[in-house]
Amino acid sequence: QGQLAESGGGSVQSGEPRQLRCAVPESLTTTTCIGWFRQAAGKDREGIAAISPAGYNTYYAGFVRGRFVIAKDKAKNVVYLQITSLKPEDTAMYYCAAKRPGRECTGFISPDEIHEFTIWGQGTQVTVSS
Numbered sequence: 608q609g610q611l612a613e614s615g616g617g618s619v620q621s622g623e624p625r626q627l628r629c630a631v632p633e634s635l636t637t638t639t640c641i642g643w644f645r646q647a648a649g650k651d652r653e654g655i656a657a658i659s660p661a662g663y664n665t666y667y668a669g670f671v672r673g674r675f676v677i678a679k680d681k682a683k684n685v686v687y688l689q690i691t692s693l694k695p696e697d698t699a700m701y702y703c704a705a706k707r708p709g710r711e712c713t714g715f716i717s718p719d720e721i722h723e724f725t726i727w728g729q730g731t732q733v734t735v736s737s
Contacts, residue, residue, distance in 0.1 A: 611635075611703050616731030619693055627688040627731060629703030635726065636684045637661060640712035642724055643677060643688045645699035645733075652702070654716025658686060666715045693735045700730040 615627040631641060642657035656677035657666045665677050676689040686703060704724035713720065 611641075611705060611726060611728035613701060613703050613728045613731040616701060616733045618734045618736065621695055621735055621737045622692055623735075625690045625693055625733060627690070627701055627703075627733070629686040629688070629728060631684045631686055631703075631705065633684050635705045635708060636679070636681055636686075638708040639706045639710045640724075641679070641686050641703060641705045642712075642716050643675075643686075644702045644704060644716070644721070644724075645697075646702070646730075647696075647699040650699075651718065652721060653718070654721060655701075656688065657712045657716055659712050664712065666712055668715055690733075693733070695735045695737050698733060698735050700732050702730045703728050 612630040619625055637660050639660055640657055643655045644652050646652040655668055656675055658677045658679050662679040674691050678687045705726040706723050
């Protein structure tokens with residue numbers, strides 16, 4: 608069923624927006640929960656947001672505070688993560704990942720639930736300078 612592929616990272620100035628893209632295998636786009644994650648240097652990987660298989664339900668981590676939006680384009684098999692007003696502390700490798708087909712999202716992605724996402728991309732680096 609293939610892997611996911613992220614793009615859209617880069618070096619940006621604090622306060623700028625950024626849109627990250629996750630190309631999803633067609634077999635997964637509408638059949639499973641897909642999430643965005645990030646991992647900063649020296650820190651654990653954390654869940655940012657998740658979107659349900661049909662795309663009607665979204666879930667966010669508490670630190671998001673309205674600055675991140677996850678969305679899905681089912682026709683293009685792409686899941687987006689729109690980030691507004693980036694901050695230096697957002698500097699990290701950003702990943703998208705999917706659960707196995709047939710799995711729903713169960714809400715915000717806690718650290719204990721990250722292992723349920725078994726299909727990962729290679730990541731895209733976002734570096735925010737002040």
